[in-house]
Amino acid sequence: MTGPVVRVVLADDQPLVRAGLRVLMADTPGIEVVGEAGTGAEALQLAREIRPDVVVMDIRMPGMDGIEATRLITADGGATRVLVLTTFDDDDYVYGALRAGASGFLVKDMALEDILAAIHVVAAGDGLIAPSVTRRLIEEFAARPEPTPSVRRTAGGITDRECEVLTLVGRGLSNAEIAAELVITVATVKAHVARLFTKLDSRDRVQLVIIAYELGLVEPPR
Template identity: 75%
Template sequence: MAPADPADPANPVAPAGPPIRVLLVDDQPLVRAGLRVLMADSPDLLVVGEAGTGTDAVRLARDLRPHVVVMDVRMPGMDGIEATRLVTAGPGAPRVLVLTTFDDDEYVYGALRSGASGFLVKDMALDDILAALRVVAAGDALIAPAVTRRLIEEFAARPEPGTAPAPRRPLTGVTAREREVLTLVGRGLSNGEIAVRLHISAATAKAHVARLLSKLDARDRVQLVVLAYETGLVP
């Protein structure tokens, strides 16, 4: 049987090693409590702290060194967008999963620009939430859920507020095969799905994605998706 693909958000297999350290950030205690209960039965997930404000999130992310921060966007004072920017700054920073609802699009565009690695919708199924945490903790980005694909597509088509649309950036230094892989990443396919589409192994697909991340100086898969749109590979 082929090994599980850790970049596939549907993959329920947890990474080996110590538990994934999670910081929960939401101004509603009931939401934090619900997420904590959801993770309590998963030995590979450990909630190391909770915060109700962006300011506290930044401080606890520094003090507790979580692997993943689940970040709400609408909070009093410092919102989740600014907190995400501060939390993800610098080497060794934790990954951030934005906690959103379907009417939070404008906030999510800001989160993408601030370094978020993916999104959780507040009414997602338990298995999807746990899978998202594992995917992001493994160093990938969550792009498979339909809501995330839609948000990234719209984000990539939008200029920064108050600016003119940017010209398409050239794509240089990549092979023809890597262009194919980047196009499929931009369409939201996982490594496993790319492998099937291109008739290659999942390991080869993963290697192509890793080379693209390095060549294009992209932080994670979300940035590759945006690049696919900015370079015109995905209309």
């Protein structure tokens, strides 16, 4: 038996890019393209009208750009998630998209199977960033001054256990791996992660990873 179909809106100002993605996704089980947009404003309108599972969003579009469209879509409080897919992996775009609430950031030169897999990951409530972008994020956080222990303990009012969970999320562990590491159930891990979302005002695991680095809970690789 097949799983639920992920309903996708494609937002890109280049018709050929949208057409190419639509054709490729048409042959992919579990993904259905339900709309196309050539501007950020159109993407926002479709997101509000169709309520897709995922908007695959370009950044540089005429009028309202993809970052502003992402901010407005995620601010609606609905279940629609945004996966940024762009040619430009400039730091300002990366940070802007993630702060706007994007659940993922990919570049268009990635393998198609990775992009399709990312759509399913984002639709399931997780998040991810292209490996090349992740390396730069880590380097940027590594260059920041180390926060004091007192700052870490009071960050968002999280408990010691929640801090442990956040640290492991920052290291990239799945819920099952965190459960094994802390000798607790997966359900308990999910409950801790849900509370971290609320306390740290975070939409998904991508933002939790960023927060873990910002708080100095995870040591970036040197």
